[in-house]
Amino acid sequence: MNNFKSYVIRFLVKVSALITFGALFFIIGYILYRGVPSLRPSLFEFKYTTTNVSMFPSIVTTLMLVFSTLILVTPIGVFTGFYLIEYAHRGNKFVEVIRITTETLSGIPSIVYGLFGMLFFVYRLDFSYSLIAGILTASIMVLPLIIRSTEEALIAVDDSLREASFGLGAGKLRTIFRVVLPVAMPGILSGIILSIGRIVGETAALIYTLGTATKMTDGLFSSGRTLAVQMYVLSNEGLHVNESFATGVILLMIILIINGLSTYLSNKLTKGRID
Amino acid sequence: MKKTSFEGFMKGIFILCSTTSIISILLIVYFIFSGGVPFIMEYGLKNFLLGTKWKPTSTPPSFGILPMIVGSIYVTIGAVIIGVPIGVLTATYLARFSNKKLYKFLKPCINLMSGIPSIVYGFFALQVIVPIMKSLVGGTGMNIISASILLGIMILPTIIGLSESSIRAVPNEYYEGSVALGASHERSVMSVLLPAAKSGIISSIILGIGRAIGETMAVILVAGNQPRIPDSITQGVRTMTTNIVMEMAYAADTHREALIATAVVLFVFILIINAIFLIVKRRTLN
Numbered sequence: 272m273n274n275f276k277s278y279v280i281r282f283l284v285k286v287s288a289l290i291t292f293g294a295l296f297f298i299i300g301y302i303l304y305r306g307v308p309s310l311r312p313s314l315f316e317f318k319y320t321t322t323n324v325s326m327f328p329s330i331v332t333t334l335m336l337v338f339s340t341l342i343l344v345t346p347i348g349v350f351t352g353f354y355l356i357e358y359a360h361r362g363n364k365f366v367e368v369i370r371i372t373t374e375t376l377s378g379i380p381s382i383v384y385g386l387f388g389m390l391f392f393v394y395r396l397d398f399s400y401s402l403i404a405g406i407l408t409a410s411i412m413v414l415p416l417i418i419r420s421t422e423e424a425l426i427a428v429d430d431s432l433r434e435a436s437f438g439l440g441a442g443k444l445r446t447i448f449r450v451v452l453p454v455a456m457p458g459i460l461s462g463i464i465l466s467i468g469r470i471v472g473e474t475a476a477l478i479y480t481l482g483t484a485t486k487m488t489d490g491l492f493s494s495g496r497t498l499a500v501q502m503y504v505l506s507n508e509g510l511h512v513n514e515s516f517a518t519g520v521i522l523l524m525i526i527l528i529i530n531g532l533s534t535y536l537s538n539k540l541t542k543g544r545i546d
Numbered sequence: 547m548k549k550t551s552f553e554g555f556m557k558g559i560f561i562l563c564s565t566t567s568i569i570s571i572l573l574i575v576y577f578i579f580s581g582g583v584p585f586i587m588e589y590g591l592k593n594f595l596l597g598t599k600w601k602p603t604s605t606p607p608s609f610g611i612l613p614m615i616v617g618s619i620y621v622t623i624g625a626v627i628i629g630v631p632i633g634v635l636t637a638t639y640l641a642r643f644s645n646k647k648l649y650k651f652l653k654p655c656i657n658l659m660s661g662i663p664s665i666v667y668g669f670f671a672l673q674v675i676v677p678i679m680k681s682l683v684g685g686t687g688m689n690i691i692s693a694s695i696l697l698g699i700m701i702l703p704t705i706i707g708l709s710e711s712s713i714r715a716v717p718n719e720y721y722e723g724s725v726a727l728g729a730s731h732e733r734s735v736m737s738v739l740l741p742a743a744k745s746g747i748i749s750s751i752i753l754g755i756g757r758a759i760g761e762t763m764a765v766i767l768v769a770g771n772q773p774r775i776p777d778s779i780t781q782g783v784r785t786m787t788t789n790i791v792m793e794m795a796y797a798a799d800t801h802r803e804a805l806i807a808t809a810v811v812l813f814v815f816i817l818i819i820n821a822i823f824l825i826v827k828r829r830t831l832n
Contacts, residue, residue: 274730276732276733277730277731277732277733280732280733280735280736281643281732283635284635284636284638284639284643284732285639285643286635287631287632287633287635287636287638287639288635288636288639288640288643288644288652290632290636291632291633291636291659291702291706292652292655294699294702295655295658295659298662298666298667298670298699299662301670301673301674302666302669302670305673346563347563347566348563350559350560350563350564351560351563351564351566351567353560354557354560354561354563354564355564358557358560358561365564368568369564369565369567369568371824372567372568372570372571373567374820374823374824375571375817375820376567376570376571378753378756378760378816378819378820378823379574379760379813379816380756380759380760380761380762380787380812380816381760381762382760382762382787382790382791382809382812383574383578383760383809383812383813383816384574386578386790386794386806386809387573387574387577387578389794390577390578390581390806391573391577395577411570411574414566414567414570415567418567442550442553443553443557444552444553444556465661468661471663472661472662472663472664472665472666473663474663474664474665474762474763475664475762475763475787475791478791479794499663499665502663502665502666502669503665503763506665506668506669506672506767507766507767512673515669516669516673519666519669519670522663522665522666523662523666526658526661526662526663527658529661530654530657530658530661531654533657534654534657
């Protein structure tokens with residue numbers, strides 16, 4: 272009887288794992304299977320028209336959004352991590368508040384970010400649908416991710432390194448930038464890379480901030496659409512199923528590369544800790 | 547002397563950066579609530595929350611969001627029914643049943659799964675799950691079941707990630723003690739390790755619920771989006787999130803305020819879920 276129970280448990284556990292990974296591989300496989308044959312050169316033409324539904328402008332807009340968001344948010348997030356781990360004392364009330372707000376921020380759905388961005392950046396600050404409104408909204412959205420990965424990377428750095436640095440007469444800043452940061456770098460980088468993935472895949476927070484204009488964005492105050500928004504618009508219209516699949520392929524490729532990089536970097540971090 | 551003042555200056559910068567998340571959350575709360583609460587006051591909280599008619603463009607318009615609240619709750623429950631057992635058992639598999647080599651390959655797959663954009667999930671569901679559902683139960687195929695399956699898959703990485711680490715965090719002595727008493731590997735895992743990791747697993751489920759209720763762009767493609775209270779799970783529903791996205795593009799005046807007020811309700815739901823999560827987590831730490 273006991274043997275039978277064990278058998279059932281083992282069976283259920285394995286079937287669940289099979290469903291999970293089966294679903295993942297089926298989704299990826301199906302998108303590739305339907306999308307790759309639809310990747311035609313006309314999809315990468317310089318200008319978007321309703322007949323070629325080119326994704327080139329949206330790829331450029333995505334790159335601009337990701338790049339400028341990271342420039343803005345990385346120092347803020349990393350410096351917050353510095354303060355939380357290297358400066359603040361345990362049980363500090365201010366730190367407690369930052370932790371709770373960061374945690375809350377990471378739980379807010381992207382549509383709420385989008386609505387906030389629309390109300391504040393687009394209307395109150397009168398940026399209208401623009402790259403800058405998208406950047407600011409996306410920045411707030413990925414901030415908790417960067418703070419947390421910086422914190423985790425800093426905690427993983429052995430205290431003896433800090434003590435040795437102080438012992439040799441280095442100040443706090445020099446210790447952070449010359450000793451702690453280089454060791455923590457892979458962890459922080461993997462957080463930044465994950466943020467890239469989050470921005471690339473984001474839709475709900477961007478349609479009412481960055482907007483859905485089909486042309487390439489030509490400045491901070493002009494609207495555009497990212498690749499994910501493009502895919503949403505196409506699949507919602509339902510007129511360009513093959514092109515939607517093709518856009519999905521490009522999105523998946525980006526995410527695959529990003530995740531591969533981040534896995535590689537975090538493996539590097541754990542290796543560094545064990546050695 | 548000059549050096550110490552620079553140290554102090556940089557510390558000031560770090561503290562200033564740390565306030566960004568606090569300022570952001572204050573701004574978000576202020577703008578969402580000040581945009582929606584006046585409307586709720588004027589229209590009446592009861593009429594708004596319990597009204598069953600959402601007809602923003604008819605005269606006189608009615609703004610009852612009960613159908614959307616019910617819709618959000620239905621698809622979230624569906625996602626939990628599908629996602630939680632599969633997720634927790636997969637986490638168990640990763641923590642205690644897989645070998646090292648396989649694990650090294652599967653673990654990044656879970657991260658990849660959480661990295662796939664929601665629009666890709668949604669489009670996949672629209673192309674695969676919806677047609678299957680259509681042939682099974684008829685109609686358009688866009689219904690509560692489709693949305694639940696989709697959301698169930700989407701919350702898997704959230705549940706698996708946190709559950710797995712909490713199962714791994716249980717001291718190995720528990721497992722060894724159980725095996726030494728004669729229990730099988732399976733029994734030890736199920737009756738000793740999983741109960742010991744209970745609070746971690748519960749927090750993973752709470753996070754999954756938050757993810758499901760806040761999901762927008764994937765649900766919009768497969769849920770059907772009819773603003774009425776469904777009689778059965780083979781009917782379409784509209785969730786609070788999709789209500790906002792669908793109508794924001796053309797809404798004006800009171801209609802727009804009603805949509806922001808929908809976001810207020812959604813936000814309150816999320817804040818409650820977050821608070822529960824923080825409490826459970828704190829209890830685990832103590």
